[in-house]
Structure formats: C-alpha cells, structure tokens
Amino acid sequence: MKRIYHILSIAFVAAILHGCGKPDYENKEFYKQEVYIISASSTSSTEREISDVAVHTFVDTLKYLNAQYDSDTIIDTKTFNADIKFKVGIGGSLPASRDYRVIVAFDPESLEDFNILKNDNKKIPAPAAYTVNAPFDAKENGFVVTIPKGSSSSSLIFTVPVERDRMKEYQDYAFPLKVVRADSLPLSRQYTQFMIAGLLVTKDKIVNWSGFPIPKIPIGRYYSVQLAGNGGENAPDGRLRKYKFITPLSMADDPQLNGKYMIWGSSAWSFEVHGLHSAGWMYNMLTLVDQNFGLYRQDPILAGNTDFPMATFAYGTVQQSTDENFYDPRLKQLTIHYKNVIGQDYTDVLTYVNEDFTLDVPNYWSAPKSWLEVKSRGYKYWLPQQ
Numbered sequence: 343m344k345r346i347y348h349i350l351s352i353a354f355v356a357a358i359l360h361g362c363g364k365p366d367y368e369n370k371e372f373y374k375q376e377v378y379i380i381s382a383s384s385t386s387s388t389e390r391e392i393s394d395v396a397v398h399t400f401v402d403t404l405k406y407l408n409a410q411y412d413s414d415t416i417i418d419t420k421t422f423n424a425d426i427k428f429k430v431g432i433g434g435s436l437p438a439s440r441d442y443r444v445i446v447a448f449d450p451e452s453l454e455d456f457n458i459l460k461n462d463n464k465k466i467p468a469p470a471a472y473t474v475n476a477p478f479d480a481k482e483n484g485f486v487v488t489i490p491k492g493s494s495s496s497s498l499i500f501t502v503p504v505e506r507d508r509m510k511e512y513q514d515y516a517f518p519l520k521v522v523r524a525d526s527l528p529l530s531r532q533y534t535q536f537m538i539a540g541l542l543v544t545k546d547k548i549v550n551w552s553g554f555p556i557p558k559i560p561i562g563r564y565y566s567v568q569l570a571g572n573g574g575e576n577a578p579d580g581r582l583r584k585y586k587f588i589t590p591l592s593m594a595d596d597p598q599l600n601g602k603y604m605i606w607g608s609s610a611w612s613f614e615v616h617g618l619h620s621a622g623w624m625y626n627m628l629t630l631v632d633q634n635f636g637l638y639r640q641d642p643i644l645a646g647n648t649d650f651p652m653a654t655f656a657y658g659t660v661q662q663s664t665d666e667n668f669y670d671p672r673l674k675q676l677t678i679h680y681k682n683v684i685g686q687d688y689t690d691v692l693t694y695v696n697e698d699f700t701l702d703v704p705n706y707w708s709a710p711k712s713w714l715e716v717k718s719r720g721y722k723y724w725l726p727q728q
Contacts, residue, residue, distance in 0.1 A: 378533035382427035431495030447484035464516035557671035562697035583612035601630030622655035651720030
C-alpha cells in the first residue's frame, strides 16, 4: 500500500514540474481552419440571410423664410455610397500562417430559391451598379479575396451609389454570395453561403424655423369646406351654417393640457345646429404630436370617457382616430381627416376666420343655446363665456 502511495506521489510531483515548463499545446491549432463567409452586420454565425437592410434616408429641409411663414423646401439629392459588407474568414484558433487566396462568387441558384420561397423578384445588380474592393477574376468567375498572413479574415465590400430618383430600384437588389474555392484550405461545411436581399432607401423631412416662433393653432371660428357643402342638414331655418370652432383645453400653461384642442363640429355636421345630438355631441379632440411639422392626432370622445360629458356623435358605426392632420401656419389652415363616420372616411379643410365664438343658433332641438349651456352639461375644460 505504501509503495502504491509512493508511486502516485512521484507521478503527481512530475506532473507539477512538467506544468512549469513550456505547454505542449502552444502554437498548436485547437479548431480546424475552414473558410467561411458572413455579413459584417450579422449577429449570428448560423444566420445565412438578411432581408430589407436600411441603407440610407434622404432628408429634405423645410425652411421658413419670414414671419408670414413663407417657406422653401430644400430637396436632398446628394448621391450616397452604401457599403454592403461581408467578412470572409478562415476560422480556427490561429491566424493565417501565410496569405490565402479565396474565390467568392454570386450564387444565382440560391437567389432563385429565395424568390420562389418569398414570392419575390430580387435580382443581382449589374456590375455597373456597384464597385467592389476585391478584384473580379474572369477566369475564376469570382471575386478574389486575400486573407493576409497574421489575420483571420478579410472584408468583401460592395459599394452601391444610391440616387434619389432610383429609390425603389434598390429594394430589388440582392447579393447572394458563396465561397467556391480557397488555396490549401477546406471550405466550411455549413457557412460558405450568405445573402443580403433588399436595400431600403427612405425619405424624411426636417424643419428649419430660421428663428421664427413655432406657431400654435389660433382659437376661434373656422370656415369648413365640409359644412359649407352640407346645406341640406346645416340650414334648417334657411341659413347655412359653415363654421367650426376650435378651443384649447386650457388657456393656462398646463403640461397635461398644452397642445390639446377641441374641434366643435364633426365631419359634415355643424355644432351650431347638431352640437348636442342625442346620438353624441359634435366634437373631437385634437392633440399636437409633432410641433415641427404641425401634425395633430384627432380622437373622437368615446363612450365611457369620464373626462367628457358625452361621446362623439356615432350613428351605427364608431368614428376612429386619425393621424397626419396638418396645420399650415402660412395659410392658417387645418386639414382634418375623419375615419369611419357612418362607415365613410372624409377630409375637411378648415380656414381660420377670426376669434369670434358667437353661435348662430337655430330653433332646433339639438342646437346648443350657448357655450354656457355646454358648460352646464358637464364640460369642464376652457370655453368662451357666452
């Protein structure tokens, strides 16, 4: 027993002494080197395809010129060079011991499979539509990528000049690539193909106010194109009602209420005639969502909203909210969209007239007699005292 213990002790000490010397794995390869390709923006080695890559946004500038809010739009027409980047590597745990030459080619067959599967029509762009940082070898029918000694990978970059008047064309571009040959190195069994399909180019706009104050919606009386065209219902006493009114929820500086307004009069019905209808009041809330472009969201007051005494008029269907309602400070004009008003969508144009809130009240059952009557029925936000 003592002899066995002695032998084990000697072996243990020998192992320690051996460990203090040069490791036997130094300068040896842990993993087999195999050539692969991947997108430079890919987050996973198993990912073999990226679709709809956002490459550029053309940004126009709306520039206001004077206090009357006359403006010019500066159109962004600069050509942008979009780089579509791939990485070609050798894998393993050690860098290249010498320069390695790798041939990468387009793969029409994988693109054909992609189009069939996605019911799409992507195309490999013509050579004139891009430049590439690796030379094309006609004999090899591919791009020659060199992985230099001491490195583990090299970039393959296609540069596409993006022009504004060809924006839609780039969405059909596809770069299906595969590694076809490599000098003295085996190819990866799984990672020799990669595709980038669809380059997305968009438009945007910014505002340069040139130091002029950002306008607010003026409160008061507005001429309504829709009301003016609805004489059959807005003239029960022979006088056509053609005005809507806009009030703020508060006249004070209130962070909860700033940028919120009410439009009195809904779609084609006058508040002066039908304002307090039993099927819902003729009003909608308007909320500022983008002060730079004067964009507002319009929301109907729905049943169950305890902040208001009555829902917005709804006969058979329920009106829906709309975005992209636009205020033009130069014309003092609001373009308002109505969605699903008795099953139809409408657009109204409101032009500011003055700050007169006087109601032209007919002797009609649904007409409010005054703004004080609206207040007495439970409306709790700002109203003119008439």
